Amino acid sequence: MGQDVRRGGGLTTGEVARRLGVAPTTIRTWDHRYGLGPDDRAGGTHRRWTVTDVARLERMCALTATGLPPAEAARVARGDVAQARAGSARPGRPARPAGGLRLGDARQECKGVARAALRLDAAALDALLQAAMEKHGLVAAWTEVIMPTLQAVGRKWETSGDRYVEVEHFLSWHVSGALRRGAPPAAAGRPRATTLLACVPGENHTLPLEVLAAALAERGLPVRMFGAALPAESLVAAVRRTGPAVVGLWAQSRSTASRPLAQHVAAMEWGVRGARGKPVVLTLGPGWAGRTVPDLPRPPGLAEAVAAVESAVSR
The missing domain is CATH 1.10.1660.10 (Multidrug-efflux Transporter Regulator; Chain: A; Domain 2)
Incomplete structure (x- = not known):
C-alpha cells in the first residue's frame, strides 16, 4: 500500500x-x-x-x-x-537574515525580546517581558509575544548544530521569573474550587504549566502548582488532601503521558455520602496527542485551558 x-x-x-x-x-x-x-x-x-x-x-x-x-x-x-x-526557490538569497530569528508575522515586541535574549541582556529582557504582559494581558502576551519568540529560538537551535542552547535556557528562565513576579498573591483555597497543576511522572517541562498557573491566579482562581515530575503516589495524595475542582496533567512527550494515571485521578472521590465530588482532569500538552483519554478534556491551548478551568469551578 x-x-x-x-x-x-x-x-x-x-x-x-x-x-x-x-x-x-x-x-x-x-x-x-x-x-x-x-x-x-x-x-x-x-x-x-x-x-x-x-x-x-x-x-x-x-x-x-x-x-x-x-x-x-x-x-x-x-x-x-x-x-x-x-x-x-531563490538561489543565493537566505530565507531569513543571517544571525537573526525567523519570527514570521508575530507581534513587533517579539523582535525586541529576541534581540535581548540573543545578547543575554537580563535587564532589557525582564523589562520587555513585563511590558508585554502589562500591555496585552498574560494570555495574549504568551500566545503572541513570548511563545513565538521561544519557538524562534528553538528553530535557531535546531538549525545551528546545538548553538543557542544558552539563549533558550536564558529566555525560559526569565519568562518563568516574569510570570512569578507578575502574578497576584495566591488566592485562598476554597472547597471544590482549587486547581491542581502538575507534570506527570518523568516530565520536566514546567513552563507551560507555570503560564497556566499565572493566568488562573490573574483571574483570582486558587491554584496549587506542583511542578516537574510529580510521582504518581504524591499526585494522588495531593488530590486527596485538597479535593480540587480541576487537575491539570502536563505531558510534553507521548512517552510520559499515562492514561491509567489520568483515569485513576478522574475516578477519585471525596466528601460526605450523597454529596461526593470528583475532579475534572485536563490532559495538557503535546504528549497526549494520539493518546486521548475518553471523557477527559484536552484543551488545545492556553485560552481554552483557562476557559475549561473557569467552567469547572463555576459548576
Whole structure:
C-alpha cells in the first residue's frame, strides 16, 4: 500500500494522521476550517499529501501544542512554510537574515525580546517581558509575544548544530521569573474550587504549566502548582488532601503521558455520602496527542485551558 501511495504522489489522510499522532477528523477539520489541505486538489476524492503539505500540518501541531489558538496557528503555519519555500526557490538569497530569528508575522515586541535574549541582556529582557504582559494581558502576551519568540529560538537551535542552547535556557528562565513576579498573591483555597497543576511522572517541562498557573491566579482562581515530575503516589495524595475542582496533567512527550494515571485521578472521590465530588482532569500538552483519554478534556491551548478551568469551578 505504501508503494501505491508513493506512486500516487503522497500520503493518504489516514497515513498522515498516524504519522502526526492526531485523528483523521482533526486533519479534515483543519483543511475545511483553516485551509490546511493539500496544495494539489486534483485527482478525485482520494487526496494525497506531499512533503510540503505535511510540513504545514506538523507546524500546526507544534504551534497548537504550545498554546497558540488554532486559527492563529494555521496562519503562522501557512506563512512559515511559504516563506521557507520562497527562500529555497531563490538561489543565493537566505530565507531569513543571517544571525537573526525567523519570527514570521508575530507581534513587533517579539523582535525586541529576541534581540535581548540573543545578547543575554537580563535587564532589557525582564523589562520587555513585563511590558508585554502589562500591555496585552498574560494570555495574549504568551500566545503572541513570548511563545513565538521561544519557538524562534528553538528553530535557531535546531538549525545551528546545538548553538543557542544558552539563549533558550536564558529566555525560559526569565519568562518563568516574569510570570512569578507578575502574578497576584495566591488566592485562598476554597472547597471544590482549587486547581491542581502538575507534570506527570518523568516530565520536566514546567513552563507551560507555570503560564497556566499565572493566568488562573490573574483571574483570582486558587491554584496549587506542583511542578516537574510529580510521582504518581504524591499526585494522588495531593488530590486527596485538597479535593480540587480541576487537575491539570502536563505531558510534553507521548512517552510520559499515562492514561491509567489520568483515569485513576478522574475516578477519585471525596466528601460526605450523597454529596461526593470528583475532579475534572485536563490532559495538557503535546504528549497526549494520539493518546486521548475518553471523557477527559484536552484543551488545545492556553485560552481554552483557562476557559475549561473557569467552567469547572463555576459548576
